[in-house]
Structure formats: C-alpha cells, structure tokens
Amino acid sequence: MSDVPLSEPAPGAAALAIAVSGVRRYFGAYEVLAGIDLEVRNGEFVTLLGRNGAGKTTLLNIIGGLLKPNEGEVFVAGLDAKSQGAKIRPRLGWLSHQPGFYGDLTAHENLAFFARLYDLKDWRAAVERGLEQVGLADRRSDRVRTFSRGMLQRLAIARILVHEPSILLLDEPHTGLDLPAIELLNTLLEQFRGDRTILMTTHDLGLGSSLADRVIVLAEGRIVQELDGGQELSALREQYLAILSQEVAR
C-alpha cells in the first residue's frame, strides 16, 4: 500500500489529474481512437459525450489501465499509466453500467472483499460507512443476486466510497437506472464535485451535462468539440445535434 493518502495526488503531480496525449488504439485494423489529446484538472468534472462506438469507453479503459494504447501517452495523477499502473489504481474509483459484484456473496461480503483488496487498515468501519451512505445498511446480509439494478449501482457507489479515490472514472453510470436511482447518483456526484476529479462517459446529453464543468464530444475516435458544461441544456442540445448532423453528413 502506498504511503501517500489516496485522496492526495502523487508527489510531483501537477494540477492535471489526467493527461492524455496522442492516444491511438486499434482493434485489429479498426482505429477506435484516432489521436486523442485530453487534459483534466484536479477537481474538475468532465463528461465525454458521443454516440455508441465513438470510443468513449475505450478511452476510459485506457486511462484506467484496463487497455493499453497502441500509440501515445497517458498520465494519471502525474504517474505514467504504462509503467506505474499499480500506483495509479489505488487513486482510481471505477463505476460502470456493469456493477461487478458476486451474486452469491452478500452486500457486506462483496464490499469487505474489495475493501481488503485495497488493503484498508480499518476496512470494517469503511464498509459500514459505505453501506450507510448509500442506504443499504439494512440489506447488508442479503445476497447481491436479490438486488435490483438501482441497488447494485448504489452498492457500486459504496465501493468507491470505501477506498475514497481522488479520481473517479464513470462509464455510463446512469444506464438502466430508474428515476430515483438517477437522482441518488446525481446527488452523490454533486457531493463528490470539487473534492474529486470526475471523468464520466455518456451518450445522453441530459444526464451528462448538468453536473459537468466541460462536455467533450467524441466522434469516430476523435475529439470534435468542447462545450461549456454550465450552459442551458437546450443550448447544449442544439450544439450537439449540429455536431451529430455534421458527422452523419461525413
């Protein structure tokens, strides 16, 4: 376990939480990412917006160290993702539309398992706190198999809370959630804003823009536009539709 507190950037890390430079990624002959340059400052909330197949998840996987780029460099918290993945991972929180829990373990067992993988000293207290924060303390002894989609996503949020990462990578976290669950997720993301760096992918502008400082539009593996997240949704939608129509025309 690193001596550096997880909520702090690595020594020597600049104000940039994520720095991606010239990243290309191929699946066979197909170029999924065609030279991405992206910088995310510490404490910033950035949304990656794009249609299915635009390369959003691939980019997030590369930043998270699950995939390696064919070309280019990725730095997370000032650390090289290629060679220092083990030092980066404690600083990352990962939330996707796939909850990543074992159905036949209870909510408590699942969280305890992951908390212990993160080598937390007081993992018991961290697990209890996480369950309390997402409102699942009364279901702690129930097998995860019996949980609804919304409850699973809340449990996945609790897993992030357990090890308190400084950077959150969220891959379409709203997918499949009902309205109350979306509200809860957005409330938690609102709480995280400012304290943590958040990079979220989505194909739904309505869900992606409300909290973001910046909205970056990806199309065919390229960044095609950067929008100000503070704008009205209708104005953003207009700009986004214009970008999509240009893409279709190409």
Added chain:
Amino acid sequence: MKSTWMILWKDLRLEWRTKEALSAMMVFGFLVIVLFNFSFNPGAEEIRSSGAGLLWIAFTFAGTLGMNRSFAAERENGCLQSLLMAPIDRSSLFLGKWAANFLFMTAAECFVLPAFLFMFNVPIRDQLGTLIGVSLLGTLGFTCLGTLLAGVSMNTRMREVLLPVLLFPISIPLLLWAVETTSAAIQNAYLDPLMMHGQAADVARATDGGALKFLVAFDMIFGAVCTIVFPFVVED
C-alpha cells in the same frame, strides 16, 4: 500474498454457497468410473494394465469441468474488471484461482479415488500413500495449466470447448508421468497376491521415482511460467 488468500477465500465461499462446480465434478468423475466398470467389467489383469489411465481420465475430465466454471463468476456482471481495477498484482489473481481449482479438483478426487478402488477391487494396501502423492502432484500441474488456459478462453465464445482442446495436448507429458507412476503403484499393489501364484516376475515394477521427479519439475516450471504469463492474459 494477502490478495491471493482473498481471492481463494472468495472462491471457496462462492462454491460453498452454490456447490455448482464441486457437485458436478464429483458426479461426473464417479460416472466415468461406473461407465467403464459396466462397459468393460475388467478383471485384475486389465486393471493392472489400464486402471491408471482410467483413473486419470476420470480425474482430468472432472477437473476440466470445474475449471471451465472457475472464471464464470468473474465474467458475470463485470467482476473481472472490478478485480483488475483493484491495486493487486495480477499474479495474485492467478495464484488464488489456481489454489481454488486445486482444492476443488482434489476434493473431487477424494470422492472418485475410493469409488475406483472399491468398484475395481484394487488391493491398494501400502501403495495408498504413493497414489495420493501422485494424485496431488498431477493435480497441481494440471490445475496450473487449466487455470491459465481458462483465463485465455474466458472471453471467447467457444470457451467450454476451447479449454479441453487447449489443455489436454499441453498436459500430455504431465499425464503420461502421472499415469506411469500411478500404474506402478497399482501394479505393486497386486504384487503380493500374484507372487503367491508365481506370476510376479513379469509384472513387478519398481517406482524408482523418475516419473515422480518429472512431475515435481513440471509443477515447478509451469507454476512459475503461468504465474508470470497470466497478467498478460488478463491485461489486454
């Protein structure tokens, strides 16, 4: 090391809850023994010559069935992704899985081996220790390769077919040594009664330990190689 224990604990607990892999392995291994018994109704002579092969067929078929399931829980709901995002050495994931597969296959063998000895009436006597030792060494190597290849085949569409297709050819040396040593143990078990009938000279085989040494070497070499290779299998 701690993360290896955590992976093992998690797999044991999941198996304790579901009993999916172990029950299937035990029943399948037992059925192989029963089918051979009914099909060929072998006598002492046939068991001496081919009993070891039959036993290892039951062991490995049952083991493959279990190892095919070993990454199923990781594939469900994106659990592997969550594991890979945790700050653990990827090799510890392999070691935990290998340990779990070894324990499951050994547990299945604890059920299959007595069934074999009973149904074929093998007078095992003082050869039981050798038989158990060979079984453990063979199982260690077989599950080592099986765990790596289960990881390789996990993301393919034909994973249930691919695992045995890849595993059995690579395991041939291991299985040959395991069968040879097991065969020697079984023949030695028959030695005393046969000597009484004056037929010992042509069947007596000493377990000189040659094949046993190969088994140990195989386990050590492939254990190291698979631990090093596995991170590349799951990373990209």
